Amino acid sequence: MDTTIPLWALAALLVLLGIGGLVLPALPGAPILFGGLVLAAWAEDFAYVGWGWLSLIGGLAVLTYVVDFAATALGAKRFGASRRAVIGATVGAIVGIFFGIPGILLGPFLGAVLGELSAQRTLPEAGRAGLGAALGLAAGIAVKLTLAFAMVGVFALVRFF
Numbered sequence: 590m591d592t593t594i595p596l597w598a599l600a601a602l603l604v605l606l607g608i609g610g611l612v613l614p615a616l617p618g619a620p621i622l623f624g625g626l627v628l629a630a631w632a633e634d635f636a637y638v639g640w641g642w643l644s645l646i647g648g649l650a651v652l653t654y655v656v657d658f659a660a661t662a663l664g665a666k667r668f669g670a671s672r673r674a675v676i677g678a679t680v681g682a683i684v685g686i687f688f689g690i691p692g693i694l695l696g697p698f699l700g701a702v703l704g705e706l707s708a709q710r711t712l713p714e715a716g717r718a719g720l721g722a723a724l725g726l727a728a729g730i731a732v733k734l735t736l737a738f739a740m741v742g743v744f745a746l747v748r749f750f
Contacts, residue, residue: 596632600625604741611653611733613690619650622737626744637748649740653733658682660732661697664725670701670718677704678722697722 607622626646630638658679665678681700685692701722705715 593632596628600629600632603628608734608737608741611737612730618733618737619653622740623647623650626740629744629748638744642743642747646740646743649736649743653736656732656736657729660729661722661725664728665697665701665718665722667725668717668721669714670721671705671708671710673708674701674704674710674715674718674722677701677707678718678725680704681722682726694723694726697726 603621603625605625606616607618607620607625610616610618610621612618623646626638627643630643661682662675662679665675670678677700678697679700681696681698681703682693683696684700685694685696688696698719702715702719705718706712710718
């Protein structure tokens with residue numbers, strides 16, 4: 590029995606789940622997406638997409654994590670946040686992962702606000718820092734999706750052209 594079609598179908602499902610996981614925190618998006626692309630390459634015995642290309646795609650997957658944490662912290666900093674607020678936004682993003690979608694959305698904001706308040710700033714200044722963290726989170730999601738489509742694009746380019 591030819592297993593190529595079921596493997597490609599599973600790979601496509603993993604790619605879609607991975608892209609969804611970059612937006613929704615319930616799934617580890619980048620590893621699932623990367624796994625789907627590795628499975629697609631494996632379905633054809635790496636005849637078109639080899640380990641060199643998969644290493645590049647894997648590097649893009651790792652970059653999504655760097656972007657995720659950096660964007661939130663930089664967003665807070667852009668809105669005049671103190672060092673404590675930037676650290677708070679980063680900690681809030683990490684802790685927020687364990688609380689699902691509300692935690693992912695509120696964690697960086699609350700972390701930045703608490704960090705800013707601990708630096709003896711006013712509530713409006715803390716609110717601006719929290720807003721910056723939230724906007725940074727949104728920018729991070731946009732960049733992560735761009736990286737995801739770059740991963741799929743590199744794979745498709747190498748495979749089909």
